[in-house]
Amino acid sequence: MEKVGVKKYYLAGPMTGYQEFNVPAFLQAKEELEKQGFDIELPADIENKEIDGDWSDFLAEDIKLICKKCVGIILLPEWIRSRGAKLEVACGLMQSLKYPDFEFRFYKDGNVSDPIQHERIAIAWHWDWNTYSKVASESKEIQVA
Secondary structure, eight states, rough: OOSSSSSSSEEEOOOSSSGGGHHHHHHHHHHHHHTTTTTEEOHHHHHHHOSSOHHHHHHHHHHHHHHHOSSEEEETTTGOOHHHHHHHHHHHHHHHHHHHHHHHEEETTTTEOOOOOHHHHHHHHHTTTHHHHHHHHHSOOOOOO
């Protein structure tokens, strides 16, 4: 794990369904956070134009970033409504079991919170699970027994 020197944080948030995939919000947050001294990694599909693939290919790259380079995740508003952000948070929760200093923080309007307890993030992660369960059970792509 490359967690030596500057602490890198992964910026997670909603993209699908947003105008321009919410890229302006990610870029603005990155700029503001870097002014505050944070080193920010953005989702692969924003910065890496060389990946040729679909949602799952980009998400796989994001998981690698979180596991290999980051000491925490900073969450944009509405992250809870994003399938991708929820998967990234699940990865972060697993990282926090091995690395108790792994951090989660909230970002809103140029401000970043102090680290949030892992348990609180886990509860938030599970919040609104019924919405996903209902959508999945109605989907023709996903079979629910």
